[in-house]
Amino acid sequence: MKEGLWREMGLSDQEYQQIKDILEREPNEVELGMFSVMWSEHCSYKNSKKVLKNFPTQGPHILQGPGENAGVIDIGDGQAVVFKIESHNHPSAIEPYQGAATGVGGIIRDIFTMGARPIALLDSLRFGSLSKSKKSRFLFDGVVAGIAGYGNCIGIPTVGGEIYFHPSYEDNPLVNVMCVGLMDQKDMAKGAAAGVGNPVMVVGARTGRDGIHGATFASEELSEASEEKRPAVQVGDPFMEKLLLEACLELIKTGYVVGMQDMGAAGLTSSSCEMAARAGTGIEMDLAKVPRRETGMTPYEIMLSESQERMLVVAQQGKEKEVQAIFDKWGLEAVAVGRVTADGFMTLKENDTVVARIPARALTEDCPLYEPEAKEPAYLSRAREYDLSTLPELEDCSRTLLAMLATPTIASKEWVFKQYDYMVGINTVAGPGAADAAVLRVKDTKKGLALTTDCNSRYVYLDPYRGGQIAVAEAARNLVCTGAQPLAVTDCLNFGNPEKPEIFWQFKEAVAGMSEACRELGTPVTGGNVSFYNETKGEAVYPTPVVGMVGLLDDIDKATTMAFKNDDDIIILLGQNKDELGGSLFLSIIHGLEAGRSPELDLSLEKLVQSTALSLIKQGLVTAAHDCSEGGLAVALAECCIAGGKGAAVLLTDNMKASSLLFGESQSRILITTPKGKVDTVLALLAETKVPYKVLGDVGGEELNITGSGWKVRLAVAVMEEKYRGAIACLMNS
Amino acid sequence: MKFGVVVFPGSNCDADCFHVVDKVLGQPAEYLWHGQEDLKGVDCVVLPGGFSYGDYLRTGAIARFSPLMDKVVEFANQGGFVLGICNGFQILTEIGLLPGALVRNPSLQFQCHNTYLRVERTDTPFTGSFTDKQIIQVPIAHGEGSYFADPATIERLENQGQIVFRYCDAAGAVTPEANPNGSLHNIAGIINEKGNVLGMMPHPERCSEEILGNVDGRLLFESLVKGQQGGESR
Amino acid sequence: MFKAIITVNFKKSILDPQGTAVLKALKSMGYSGVEDVRVGKHIEVSLEAENIDKAKEQLKEMCDKLLSNPVIEEYKVDVAEVR
Amino acid sequence: MFKAIITVNFKKSILDPQGTAVLKALKSMGYSGVEDVRVGKHIEVSLEAENIDKAKEQLKEMCDKLLSNPVIEEYKVDVAEVR
Numbered sequence A: 001m002k003e004g005l006w007r008e009m010g011l012s013d014q015e016y017q018q019i020k021d022i023l024e025r026e027p028n029e030v031e032l033g034m035f036s037v038m039w040s041e042h043c044s045y046k047n048s049k050k051v052l053k054n055f056p057t058q059g060p061h062i063l064q065g066p067g068e069n070a071g072v073i074d075i076g077d078g079q080a081v082v083f084k085i086e087s088h089n090h091p092s093a094i095e096p097y098q099g100a101a102t103g104v105g106g107i108i109r110d111i112f113t114m115g116a117r118p119i120a121l122l123d124s125l126r127f128g129s130l131s132k133s134k135k136s137r138f139l140f141d142g143v144v145a146g147i148a149g150y151g152n153c154i155g156i157p158t159v160g161g162e163i164y165f166h167p168s169y170e171d172n173p174l175v176n177v178m179c180v181g182l183m184d185q186k187d188m189a190k191g192a193a194a195g196v197g198n199p200v201m202v203v204g205a206r207t208g209r210d211g212i213h214g215a216t217f218a219s220e221e222l223s224e225a226s227e228e229k230r231p232a233v234q235v236g237d238p239f240m241e242k243l244l245l246e247a248c249l250e251l252i253k254t255g256y257v258v259g260m261q262d263m264g265a266a267g268l269t270s271s272s273c274e275m276a277a278r279a280g281t282g283i284e285m286d287l288a289k290v291p292r293r294e295t296g297m298t299p300y301e302i303m304l305s306e307s308q309e310r311m312l313v314v315a316q317q318g319k320e321k322e323v324q325a326i327f328d329k330w331g332l333e334a335v336a337v338g339r340v341t342a343d344g345f346m347t348l349k350e351n352d353t354v355v356a357r358i359p360a361r362a363l364t365e366d367c368p369l370y371e372p373e374a375k376e377p378a379y380l381s382r383a384r385e386y387d388l389s390t391l392p393e394l395e396d397c398s399r400t401l402l403a404m405l406a407t408p409t410i411a412s413k414e415w416v417f418k419q420y421d422y423m424v425g426i427n428t429v430a431g432p433g434a435a436d437a438a439v440l441r442v443k444d445t446k447k448g449l450a451l452t453t454d455c456n457s458r459y460v461y462l463d464p465y466r467g468g469q470i471a472v473a474e475a476a477r478n479l480v481c482t483g484a485q486p487l488a489v490t491d492c493l494n495f496g497n498p499e500k501p502e503i504f505w506q507f508k509e510a511v512a513g514m515s516e517a518c519r520e521l522g523t524p525v526t527g528g529n530v531s532f533y534n535e536t537k538g539e540a541v542y543p544t545p546v547v548g549m550v551g552l553l554d555d556i557d558k559a560t561t562m563a564f565k566n567d568d569d570i571i572i573l574l575g576q577n578k579d580e581l582g583g584s585l586f587l588s589i590i591h592g593l594e595a596g597r598s599p600e601l602d603l604s605l606e607k608l609v610q611s612t613a614l615s616l617i618k619q620g621l622v623t624a625a626h627d628c629s630e631g632g633l634a635v636a637l638a639e640c641c642i643a644g645g646k647g648a649a650v651l652l653t654d655n656m657k658a659s660s661l662l663f664g665e666s667q668s669r670i671l672i673t674t675p676k677g678k679v680d681t682v683l684a685l686l687a688e689t690k691v692p693y694k695v696l697g698d699v700g701g702e703e704l705n706i707t708g709s710g711w712k713v714r715l716a717v718a719v720m721e722e723k724y725r726g727a728i729a730c731l732m733n734s
Numbered sequence B: 001m002k003f004g005v006v007v008f009p010g011s012n013c014d015a016d017c018f019h020v021v022d023k024v025l026g027q028p029a030e031y032l033w034h035g036q037e038d039l040k041g042v043d044c045v046v047l048p049g050g051f052s053y054g055d056y057l058r059t060g061a062i063a064r065f066s067p068l069m070d071k072v073v074e075f076a077n078q079g080g081f082v083l084g085i086c087n088g089f090q091i092l093t094e095i096g097l098l099p100g101a102l103v104r105n106p107s108l109q110f111q112c113h114n115t116y117l118r119v120e121r122t123d124t125p126f127t128g129s130f131t132d133k134q135i136i137q138v139p140i141a142h143g144e145g146s147y148f149a150d151p152a153t154i155e156r157l158e159n160q161g162q163i164v165f166r167y168c169d170a171a172g173a174v175t176p177e178a179n180p181n182g183s184l185h186n187i188a189g190i191i192n193e194k195g196n197v198l199g200m201m202p203h204p205e206r207c208s209e210e211i212l213g214n215v216d217g218r219l220l221f222e223s224l225v226k227g228q229q230g231g232e233s234r
Numbered sequence C, D: 001m002f003k004a005i006i007t008v009n010f011k012k013s014i015l016d017p018q019g020t021a022v023l024k025a026l027k028s029m030g031y032s033g034v035e036d037v038r039v040g041k042h043i044e045v046s047l048e049a050e051n052i053d054k055a056k057e058q059l060k061e062m063c064d065k066l067l068s069n070p071v072i073e074e075y076k077v078d079v080a081e082v083r
């Protein structure tokens, strides 16, 4: 073996020494390769594990928290929802179509591995400036097509998501995909290789040389040299995955499955040793039996291949034939390559020769954990101390609102979701663009599910703790606006290089903020994904801890969307307008400033606003609901108008600058409308809960009129709609 | 009326079609596995949407060689009802039960959105419950739904009234702007000469329930069921 | 063992949206000399057959039945023996 | 005027799902002699250029920048002068 090979594989000298201590000898190349991928940040969470312990993970409806392939929550009637989010950032930077497509494929496998039928996808995306950067347009175009290509083909609707454009993502886009599945609780499968003697089977696609060392690749910064590592990108085959999905679900129904796990990052290595470690067993495999796509593959290549659309199944002894028959029906291979052993070792053979022998737990548990140094970055005090009071005041409020609506981050994402089949499965009650969260019915019940992803990374950049809190609060608020009770969280933490103290500080603070908000709002974390090293040429992306959240509606007929619906409905704002512009999109777009403090968040007010809105919706008193987020109150009103094709007349009496009042992003605000005849009931209820609120005006006409003291917004809905819906298509077709 | 929903490897609207005939219409329904040769005595075969064989090579190209498809052709030739939706329509053109071909959308993108359709004929078994020239809303979801045929075929389709659905605007005008995918003559769905095989790109099964906000598609399935009931009582 | 290269193209009378899009993209990248682009399929098939004529016959059949659709496409087959 | 034929294929080591699906289909249709199928793109480009070397240079650039992604694909260019 080449001297210092471990360094090329991303292991430190100490880690190498530790491996020698564990094995009580030098590892061979296969063993070293296995350690290097399993001990990479991507698989081991060695830099983040200690911090992630802060997340609350317990709650009454949590059936499975972190540790399995996906989280599981109880939604009553013996049913469960399985969900998880994952990133595929680096592959997407290099080959946007295939990178994004295989990202979708990977997260879908995590869901059906648990025994659930995937019913929805959401995508949380970040790119550089769409108007200024050709590269960003190229990446955006390819990523969206890749998500569409995979999701549409396999037949899982992409029902929601979010997209932000910011220069920090120019060379390192973020592609996070969440998948949600539904199952009967009795069908829950786990990823444990239990039962000594049980056969271990490789099922699905054949193994090729693709993606070797993908996990290590994900744990480094992007550089020119990444180009050389290009084989780390794979081509996805959604058709194969569809067959695999149907075969696996059919197999689970038979009861012959003991454990099952998909082969994602680090392929056969991670799936086998994780399954053994979970069960406290060992696995012996003959690599010569693994079906291959290419000739002459070495044990090293077979163990580290990241070929897609493969699973590892531990079946009941004696049921191999039955398992094979099911895969055969779907035109897939299922080959027994080994068995579960009692000795706790991963024993890999090629025919009769042992090529690797490592204690399974050494790969999964013994990886050294680090607590990198954390230090508050210098930019923070500069940004916070920026004096915003010197900014010139708005001259033309209407023009400014139009400009905001045409900003790609705010503008309609129709150009994107038109490419997604968001209806297949016929469960989509509120698809993309219709409501603050996607709403799906649960067939044969009255129930509905609400799904969202959220993260405003500018807030996190300016105040990681508060930004983390807001990401959680906004996700919950979005669910509430559709009439759902928020239940649980999955998160995807996208940060720069954790070896830099400033980055690690952002990470720690953001997780602490998210943890507090999750605790307060009663939405535990069931799992997630950490993606570090999102940097190019030493510049990190904005810290982006994406929150994926699932909520439950007991009565799908009460599902609420954001569209203004009836003339004369009364518009009410729950929450408070504050004079705060810090961290707002307005500052960034209109003044080119990323400064100030992120908006304040009072979690008890947040809870009160949310519970009030939810209770009004459940009582059937609300005709539309929408939270105020990027672009503030003015943009929220405009969005309700555009969605409903109806105008509104609004009077704002707050004693505040027009810019703050219209475009400030104060948290904990929800716009609702209620029919005129019910307004007294609503106001009485509001008075009872003591929630701060304001009656703003009413729905009607073909214009949005907002009147303040000394200023006015007056825009035809049709004009706003044209800007809002056309902006992204216009940039992409130019 | 007993419906049979064909399942090809890669079909993904099979369960949706099944749900609508079974749960919404309350009709008997069976899944028909592509590898078998048994139509299980159904009265109407539904070829559902999806990506049979991954849409590899050409949409519907590989699926038409499934063993079950020989039986479907026989069934159609004997007058049995066959409904091809989206990928099902593509398969019907590939196998020659319907003329023409469905090619890539000029946008080169997959397109998923509602479209307005004008019902051109109400005297077919699939459209009896619609009113003449009724304007309905039915969603499309495809990347290759641009209907093409040579001029002679198009003329024949027009002359023989084989065009059943056309893309139109909200007022029913058949215009280039209302054509989402460059289909010749705004064709969204056609029927064979005998009138028992219908192919359409839009998805009626996606708009057959109140909770989904639109029930226009249900009329298509109801037409079949009512037609048969009418036939039996006569 | 024979190796065939089959090219499948849209008939001239049929719009080739992909070709049009590539043409547009090349022009906007500054390749003003480009006049036309057509995008088709390039299929490589390796097969065993008794002799080259049998191979050709089989390949033609495959093209007619599966690899091309005569309504919209035309094809060309080149076969060579390899060892 | 030059006419180029560009073929773009997945690299040999990369999975070609389309080729695999076609191979299976051909086998199940009874063509048991077929051993391998790869499906790629066949792109025909007509362009004006000063001379064939300039044309080649431009075409290579187009392939690198737009027509293929070297991460997963490889390409081949054939150019000839036409009148």
Ligand SMILES: Nc1ncnc2c1ncn2[C@@H]1O[C@H](COP(=O)(O)OP(=O)(O)O)[C@@H](O)[C@H]1O
Residues within 6 Å of the ligand: A122, A123, A124, A125, A158, A159, A160, A161, A162, A163, A409, A410, A413, A416, A417, A431, A432, A433, A434, A435, A436, A437, A438, A478, A627, A629, A630
């Ligand atoms: N990448 C995407 N994929 C699918 N839908 C999206 C995507 N981005 C945004 N949407 C949809 O567009 C709508 C508006 O999104 P967003 O601007 O994030 O709303 P909000 O600020 O209220 O959360 C939502 O319904 C969302 O699901």
Ligand SMILES: [Mg+2]
Residues within 6 Å of the ligand: A162, A453, A454, A455, A629
């Ligand atoms: Mg949002």
